[in-house]
Amino acid sequence: MKLSNFNFNLPPELLAEYPAPNRDEARLxxxxxxxxxxxxxxFKDLIDYFEEDxxxxxxNTKVFPARLFGNKEKTGARIEVFLLxxxxxxxxxxxxxxxPARKIRIGNKLYFGEDESLVAEVIDNTxxxxxxxxxxFDGSYExxxxxxxxxxxxxxPKYIKRDVEPEDAERYQTIFAKQEGAVAxxxxxxxxxxxxxxxxxIKGVDFAEVTLHVGLGTFSxxxxxxxSKHKMDSEEIIIGQEAVDIINNGVKRKKRICxxxxxxxxxxxSSVSSNHTLNAYSGWTNKFIxxxxxxSIANTMVTxxxxxKSTLLMMVAAFAGHEFIKEAYxxxxxxxxxxxxxxxAMLII
Numbered sequence: 582m583k584l585s586n587f588n589f590n591l592p593p594e595l596l597a598e599y600p601a602p603n604r605d606e607a608r609l610x611x612x613x614x615x616x617x618x619x620x621x622x623x624f625k626d627l628i629d630y631f632e633e634d635x636x637x638x639x640x641n642t643k644v645f646p647a648r649l650f651g652n653k654e655k656t657g658a659r660i661e662v663f664l665l666x667x668x669x670x671x672x673x674x675x676x677x678x679x680x681p682a683r684k685i686r687i688g689n690k691l692y693f694g695e696d697e698s699l700v701a702e703v704i705d706n707t708x709x710x711x712x713x714x715x716x717x718f719d720g721s722y723e724x725x726x727x728x729x730x731x732x733x734x735x736x737x738p739k740y741i742k743r744d745v746e747p748e749d750a751e752r753y754q755t756i757f758a759k760q761e762g763a764v765a766x767x768x769x770x771x772x773x774x775x776x777x778x779x780x781x782x783i784k785g786v787d788f789a790e791v792t793l794h795v796g797l798g799t800f801s802x803x804x805x806x807x808x809s810k811h812k813m814d815s816e817e818i819i820i821g822q823e824a825v826d827i828i829n830n831g832v833k834r835k836k837r838i839c840x841x842x843x844x845x846x847x848x849x850x851s852s853v854s855s856n857h858t859l860n861a862y863s864g865w866t867n868k869f870i871x872x873x874x875x876x877s878i879a880n881t882m883v884t885x886x887x888x889x890k891s892t893l894l895m896m897v898a899a900f901a902g903h904e905f906i907k908e909a910y911x912x913x914x915x916x917x918x919x920x921x922x923x924x925x926a927m928l929i930i
Contacts, residue, residue: 612930634831654689765800840878
């Protein structure tokens, strides 16, 4: 498979700047892989496709306010710092991206907050935009994390050109978010409302929660035509025994196992035994899924509409079939479905 197989013309007006007014009232395109049919529904109609003892696997990662704005010492230049991951909690070392990067060199200090109560020193260059920062802060670790939360902004993707609004803090978070550590939301999960989850529960659907802390690597552009040469950034995953038991029980009973989002699918496929059951796991994954690929655990998937040439589109094409996804995306553009983070959803059965 080549990168050019995943290119298509996406009208810019279909990139959603705002979510649907109600979480479960986004549109839902339903793809039936066996029948090769496409149906147009609302997200809350998802319940019609699940029966008792089917399993929905959710990613319970929680987005933290990862975007900070500070000023460079002496010049006062405004600098954006995007927190990627904590390297050491004791020394307060973080992997970050900085913008504009050309102005930020090792030894520079950055000041945050009107009272400059948080300071960071640049101690290493990691990539063209990547830096390692050591934060200097008088206070406990808990107070330091509270300060980051206070000064940080909801990390909406760059394609959303508007300013972050207070509502984004809630809407760019799933209602089942628990484990803080993501710098981007697992967007397929944003469509679930408390009401819809309750209705699914009453119907007898089982829920299993896994954690994959979404990093920006998920959205890094693929820059090689030969997909086998692309390297994914590592992301942290935690799959506990409770989730493993629920999922494996569903697999054994040949029930629907639905991965809610590409992040869940990647987590599941990163910890599979030789007899196609799930293992508990805590660690990192850099798994890159593209066609052709044999999936071991999930036989159903909820996902958003992805951008051209993205690794997310490649995974969905591997699951649904490349030609079928091309047909579905052409239909989505014709029917004006909304794409990407705050966009509409797809159910692949």
